Amino acid sequence: MTAGTSAVGSQESARASLDEAAVERAAAGVALRLPRSPHRGRLGDVRAASTGSSMELSDFRAYAPGDDVRQLDWNAVARTGELVLRVRHDEVAPRVEVVLDGSKSMAVSRVKASRAAEVAMLVCRVAARQGLEPSLVVTSRTPRRATGAACLTAARAAEADAADDLGAALRRSPPLRPSGLRVVVSDFLFEAPLDSFAALLSRGTSALVFVQLLDGEDADPGGGSGARLVDAETGEVLERMLAAPVLEAYRRRLAEHQALLRRAVARARGTLLTAVADDGLEALWRGALSPLWEPG
Amino acid sequence: MSFGFPVGLLALSALLPLAAAYFLRRRQRPRVVSALFLWRSPSQRAQAGPRFERFSREASLLFEALAVLAAALYLADLRLGAQADRPQLVVVVDGSLSMSARPARGKATADRAREAVARAVSGEGAALLTVVESGVHPRVLTGPRAPVVEALAALEKWKPLGAAHDFSPALLFALDLAGPGRRFWFVTDGPLPSGTAVPPEAGVVEVGEPADNLALVSAQRRDEADLAQVTVRVASFAADARSVEVSFHGPAADGARPGGADRSESLRLPPGETAVLRVSFANAGPIEVRLPLSDDALVEDGKATLLPAPVPELRVGVLEGLGPAEKAALERVLDATPGVRRAAAGGEPAELTFGPRGSKAQVQIGAPGPQRSFVGPFVAEKAHPLLEDVGFGGVLWTAGDNPPGRPLVTAGSSVLLSEEEAGTVQMNIELARSNVQRTSAWPVLVGNALRCGRRAKAGLPRHQLMLGEPVPVVTEASARFTLVGPEGERPVLGAGAVQLPAPAVPGSYALLRDGREIDRLEVLTLDPRESDLRGRAAGLIDPKREAGLEGGAPERRRAAWPLVLLLCLLLADFWVTARAPA
Numbered sequence: 001m002t003a004g005t006s007a008v009g010s011q012e013s014a015r016a017s018l019d020e021a022a023v024e025r026a027a028a029g030v031a032l033r034l035p036r037s038p039h040r041g042r043l044g045d046v047r048a049a050s051t052g053s054s055m056e057l058s059d060f061r062a063y064a065p066g067d068d069v070r071q072l073d074w075n076a077v078a079r080t081g082e083l084v085l086r087v088r089h090d091e092v093a094p095r096v097e098v099v100l101d102g103s104k105s106m107a108v109s110r111v112k113a114s115r116a117a118e119v120a121m122l123v124c125r126v127a128a129r130q131g132l133e134p135s136l137v138v139t140s141r142t143p144r145r146a147t148g149a150a151c152l153t154a155a156r157a158a159e160a161d162a163a164d165d166l167g168a169a170l171r172r173s174p175p176l177r178p179s180g181l182r183v184v185v186s187d188f189l190f191e192a193p194l195d196s197f198a199a200l201l202s203r204g205t206s207a208l209v210f211v212q213l214l215d216g217e218d219a220d221p222g223g224g225s226g227a228r229l230v231d232a233e234t235g236e237v238l239e240r241m242l243a244a245p246v247l248e249a250y251r252r253r254l255a256e257h258q259a260l261l262r263r264a265v266a267r268a269r270g271t272l273l274t275a276v277a278d279d280g281l282e283a284l285w286r287g288a289l290s291p292l293w294e295p296g
Numbered sequence: 297m298s299f300g301f302p303v304g305l306l307a308l309s310a311l312l313p314l315a316a317a318y319f320l321r322r323r324q325r326p327r328v329v330s331a332l333f334l335w336r337s338p339s340q341r342a343q344a345g346p347r348f349e350r351f352s353r354e355a356s357l358l359f360e361a362l363a364v365l366a367a368a369l370y371l372a373d374l375r376l377g378a379q380a381d382r383p384q385l386v387v388v389v390d391g392s393l394s395m396s397a398r399p400a401r402g403k404a405t406a407d408r409a410r411e412a413v414a415r416a417v418s419g420e421g422a423a424l425l426t427v428v429e430s431g432v433h434p435r436v437l438t439g440p441r442a443p444v445v446e447a448l449a450a451l452e453k454w455k456p457l458g459a460a461h462d463f464s465p466a467l468l469f470a471l472d473l474a475g476p477g478r479r480f481w482f483v484t485d486g487p488l489p490s491g492t493a494v495p496p497e498a499g500v501v502e503v504g505e506p507a508d509n510l511a512l513v514s515a516q517r518r519d520e521a522d523l524a525q526v527t528v529r530v531a532s533f534a535a536d537a538r539s540v541e542v543s544f545h546g547p548a549a550d551g552a553r554p555g556g557a558d559r560s561e562s563l564r565l566p567p568g569e570t571a572v573l574r575v576s577f578a579n580a581g582p583i584e585v586r587l588p589l590s591d592d593a594l595v596e597d598g599k600a601t602l603l604p605a606p607v608p609e610l611r612v613g614v615l616e617g618l619g620p621a622e623k624a625a626l627e628r629v630l631d632a633t634p635g636v637r638r639a640a641a642g643g644e645p646a647e648l649t650f651g652p653r654g655s656k657a658q659v660q661i662g663a664p665g666p667q668r669s670f671v672g673p674f675v676a677e678k679a680h681p682l683l684e685d686v687g688f689g690g691v692l693w694t695a696g697d698n699p700p701g702r703p704l705v706t707a708g709s710s711v712l713l714s715e716e717e718a719g720t721v722q723m724n725i726e727l728a729r730s731n732v733q734r735t736s737a738w739p740v741l742v743g744n745a746l747r748c749g750r751r752a753k754a755g756l757p758r759h760q761l762m763l764g765e766p767v768p769v770v771t772e773a774s775a776r777f778t779l780v781g782p783e784g785e786r787p788v789l790g791a792g793a794v795q796l797p798a799p800a801v802p803g804s805y806a807l808l809r810d811g812r813e814i815d816r817l818e819v820l821t822l823d824p825r826e827s828d829l830r831g832r833a834a835g836l837i838d839p840k841r842e843a844g845l846e847g848g849a850p851e852r853r854r855a856a857w858p859l860v861l862l863l864c865l866l867l868a869d870f871w872v873t874a875r876a877p878a
Contacts, residue, residue, distance in 0.1 A: 105330035189331035218330050227325065231332035238335055246335075253334045 017114040027125040030293040035207040059087040094180025096127035101186030102140030104232040107160035112215040115277035124151035139169035165190030178204040194264035208270030216278040304371025359869035370858035385422035386474040390484035391429035393826035395456035399507040408503035430466030431458040459764025460825035486832040496840035504832030507593035508534035511827035517602035532565035546580035605759040613639040613646030625733035629742040648749030663696030663726040670707035694729040755815040763823040767796040781805035
């Protein structure tokens with residue numbers, strides 16, 4: 001695979017190469033692994049963090065004017081002579097929010113751009129099949145949010161054209177909503193403080209998964225000659241001879257960066273999944289992304 | 297720190313293509329990466345944006361730039377602390393017009409002089425050169441103590457056009473510049489005039505060559521009303537009789553009226569003879585006179601531009617209080633004198649006023665008190681401009697009390713005419729009882745007063761000057777006057793009639809009053825003493841006294857350390873570029 005060596009001019013939209021058939025095949029056989037902690041979302045069949053009208057008892061409290069009198073615990077009233085109200089859990093369909101990185105580094109190769117869109121599309125498709133409420137935030141130059149069936153359309157139209165990194169892009173994107181599960185698809189290759197970045201994304205969600213999608217050249221660059229390295233987002237230039245010591249130093253710095261990212265995600269009680277885009281979607285959902293799905 | 301060969305610093309211009317090569321370097325294909333920071337070693341600084349890329353191999357560029365600098369220093373012959381030891385040569389070049397001669401065969405005299413200076417520099421092993429141009433006022437042409445290359449380059453622009461002059465001031469000036477007991481050289485074009493004081497430290501190089509020359513030796517123009525009369529004198533300094541056609545080109549001064557013309561006059565001049573030509577032009581602007589000779593050795597003295605020189609108009613006022621006889625006598629003369637305008641009441645102020653004794657007039661007429669008549673003898677100060685050509689034969693002069701001021705004309709114990717300190721003229725005369733107004737003395741006397749009035753007007757009394765003539769200027773105390781010409785600006789200090797030193801360069805000069813041009817004159821390239829080239833000669837006179845040059849240490853060799861530095865820098869650059877990047 002040589003896509004990673006493409007020049008600036010070869011950056012293209014991922015729309016043309018999306019393998020939606022593979023997404024549909026994958027979505028048919030998996031279900032999202034939801035956390036056991038209470039969720040937030042619209043009315044459904046999963047116990048919510050908020051109180052509501054399900055059969056599961058949450059607590060007792062004194063009656064206040066305006067409360068539903070049907071929820072009075074008459075036995076307790078008889079025992080105590082006071083109006084005691086049963087407080088029950090609400091039942092919701094949890095929201096699954098997918099954040100797709102729209103920075104230019106996600107389009108250094110066509111396979112990386114299309115694989116990122118496919119992963120986002122797969123999570124949204126699986127969530128919809130489970131009766132959950134999918135929501136997709138794309139942090140491209142013109143950030144946008146889509147919910148429900150519109151997520152697939154948004155994933156198809158996603159452009160990786162933002163000149164800033166994901167941390168900066170989140171500040172100009174639509175605000176993240178409270179959700180049961182938040183999946184962030186990015187390469188996470190930027191120099192922002194990772195702890196605060198992970199903490200920001202963990203806010204208002206019960207579960208957080210970082211899917212780090214790298215191009216083959218990101219993970220294991222080829223060498224042997226001199227190159228003018230151009231940063232995909234800033235356009236900065238660095239001339240290097242890609243000799244073995246230089247490549248080795250790159251791999252070492254990438255590993256250090258990933259270790260930092262992993263620690264930051266763990267502090268935010270999230271999960272980091274690292275995948276290489278060149279592997280194909282089926283290999284990804286069966287392999288690197290398998291912790292996303294319910295076992296079996 | 298100094299440079300023996302400053303032109304070598306031009307090698308620094310190699311820095312530009314060097315920097316351009318770094319900017320334009322595109323050796324590798326661009327390769328887009330997701331995270332450039334992972335490729336950068338921690339010691340590397342952030343790179344600039346894509347439009348103006350910073351050098352990515354700064355060490356290499358630095359070494360190469362320093363190598364260029366070292367090469368430039370080597371070529372420029374850098375000398376640290378060696379200034380004082382460098383030998384200085386002082387050369388005086390003759391700045392007179394004859395040095396511009398171009399003999400029919402051989403080189404121009406000025407070129408020979410330049411070669412003589414170059415030979416003197418080479419022969420003396422000088423590193424610094426001071427060139428003094430002799431003239432009415434000697435001046436430093438290049439230097440003092442200029443590097444030889446720079447001084448010789450400046451000498452290329454030298455054009456001698458000065459008047460004949462005494463060389464002694466320039467030679468003494470050169471002696472001062474060279475230092476006591478130091479040798480210097482004088483380059484001229486002919487035998488030195490007898491009586492020239494040549495210091496024993498001076499060597500004389502004569503680079504002249506005898507040549508035939510026809511020249512204008514004088515040119516004058518006089519304008520009366522619309523008529524310009526040009527008088528030129530042509531002289532032959534040739535060995536045989538020569539024919540020449542003198543051409544006059546005078547375009548019309550006022551295009552709306554007919555006038556101006558092109559004329560030519562043929563002459564045949566025996567050797568050493570002169571001829572005078574007079575030509576008149578009506579309504580002519582500047583008139584150019586030319587001697588078109590193809591084999592003339594000195595072209596410069598064969599042309600002259602004569603500017604219009606009209607009689608300046610004078611506004612005259614006659615104050616109230618004069619008797620009818622005085623008034624009538626005055627007005628009769630004023631009406632008959634050209635260039636006189638009566639000042640109108642309420643108009644521009646009069647430049648010369650006539651009035652009765654005790655008024656504010658500049659010429660006061662009147663004989664108050666007991667009167668006495670005189671028929672002579674009259675004692676007059678004939679040198680005074682007011683009395684020029686005034687004859688007192690047959691004059692009956694009736695005078696009153698003696699007026700104040702310095703007596704100019706007296707008869708017995710009476711002062712008939714006097715001049716006060718402030719310039720007021722007192723005419724102690726009772727015209728009703730005198731016959732002065734009926735003699736020729738009266739119009740001449742009033743005419744002289746008018747001429748004195750004209751001379752007091754701000755401007756240039758003369759519009760054509762020969763080489764070496766001082767410039768007469770009349771200024772007013774209330775304004776700032778400047779003379780602008782080929783030499784630049786020269787402020788005119790002083791009020792009234794002022795004489796400026798002779799200009800060193802011929803050409804057109806303008807007089808400015810508070811920045812506005814009010815008059816113009818032409819310094820003509822004419823000097824009979826310089827036009828005679830028959831006695832010019834070549835020769836060499838060594839200094840009479842053995843003397844050395846200032847700072848006469850032997851010329852040191854070019855410093856080699858910049859070359860060593862250059863090699864070290866090239867090796868360092870090779871090491872930086874050849875090693876594998878960490």
